Amino acid sequence: MIEVNNLRKRFRLRNVLNGVSFTAEKGQITCLTGINGAGKSTVLKAIMGLLPFNGGQIQIDGKALSKHTYEKIAYIPDHLTMPLGMSLSEGMRFMADFYDSWNEERAEELMRFFKLASSDKIGNLSKGTAAKYNLVIGLAQNTDYVLMDEPFSGIDIFSRELIAEVFSSHLIEDRGVLLTTHEIGEMEHLIDRAVIMDKGIIVREFDCEEVRSEEGKSIVDVMREVYHS
Numbered sequence: 001m002i003e004v005n006n007l008r009k010r011f012r013l014r015n016v017l018n019g020v021s022f023t024a025e026k027g028q029i030t031c032l033t034g035i036n037g038a039g040k041s042t043v044l045k046a047i048m049g050l051l052p053f054n055g056g057q058i059q060i061d062g063k064a065l066s067k068h069t070y071e072k073i074a075y076i077p078d079h080l081t082m083p084l085g086m087s088l089s090e091g092m093r094f095m096a097d098f099y100d101s102w103n104e105e106r107a108e109e110l111m112r113f114f115k116l117a118s119s120d121k122i123g124n125l126s127k128g129t130a131a132k133y134n135l136v137i138g139l140a141q142n143t144d145y146v147l148m149d150e151p152f153s154g155i156d157i158f159s160r161e162l163i164a165e166v167f168s169s170h171l172i173e174d175r176g177v178l179l180t181t182h183e184i185g186e187m188e189h190l191i192d193r194a195v196i197m198d199k200g201i202i203v204r205e206f207d208c209e210e211v212r213s214e215e216g217k218s219i220v221d222v223m224r225e226v227y228h229s
């Protein structure tokens with residue numbers, strides 16, 4: 001389980017995270033959502049140790065962040081960070097050399113699923129194709145958790161549907177997925193748990209199926225309540 005407890009982050013004099021607490025479990029898709037600037041990406045970066053934080057704790061399976069815990073998590077940022085001059089297959093070889101957790105078989109399956117051409121240059125990919133390749137790179141690692149920052153940003157509807165399909169397939173298996181998005185859309189029915197952020201705090205955290213069946217509300221309905229109250 002990823003446990004974030006009372007997380008605080010300040011950029012210069014500005015408080016951006018004001019005591020964020022939530023959990024994301026293995027075998028579930030947890031969506032950290034909220035309007036622009038709420039602090040979603042900052043939370044993911046803090047979990048990955050890419051940003052120092054000013055207070056609070058983060059634990060992975062009961063252990064404080066360390067080299068060992070990072071090996072349990074794959075992070076898919078909102079843009080490709082691979083060398084642009086490489087072909088897609090060279091990029092995959094680069095990842096295989098770098099990560100012991102690389103699963104070549106799953107990488108190949110994802111390449112076929114997204115109909116990506118191995119010989120294409122990373123630097124020449126369209127935004128949507130780059131997002132798919134980014135998912136290949138992240139999901140091909142054998143990790144217990146996957147963090148994704150805005151996996152649907154700027155992607156056409158059919159590609160979004162394709163990406164959504166991956167979430168309900170064996171390619172995710174029983175891993176814990178924590179993703180940020182403000183575009184719930186096609187993903188709504190795949191999300192197990194929603195965590196709504198506003199101005200650096202968590203304003204609602206709920207089991208989506210429970211809220212759907214007991215209150216007849218979608219995630220967007222709950223977001224409307226939160227932001228318009």
Ligand SMILES: Nc1ncnc2c1ncn2[C@@H]1O[C@H](COP(=O)(O)OP(=O)(O)OP(=O)(O)O)[C@@H](O)[C@H]1O
Pocket residue numbers: 011016034035036037038039040041042043180182
């Ligand atoms: N390196 C930084 N220096 C200063 N301020 C920053 C930095 N990174 C983020 N911020 C500020 O922190 C706040 C939260 O940013 P963050 O990117 O986490 O929000 P977000 O919820 O992911 O937004 P979006 O939906 O637009 O991606 C914003 O006001 C942003 O301007």
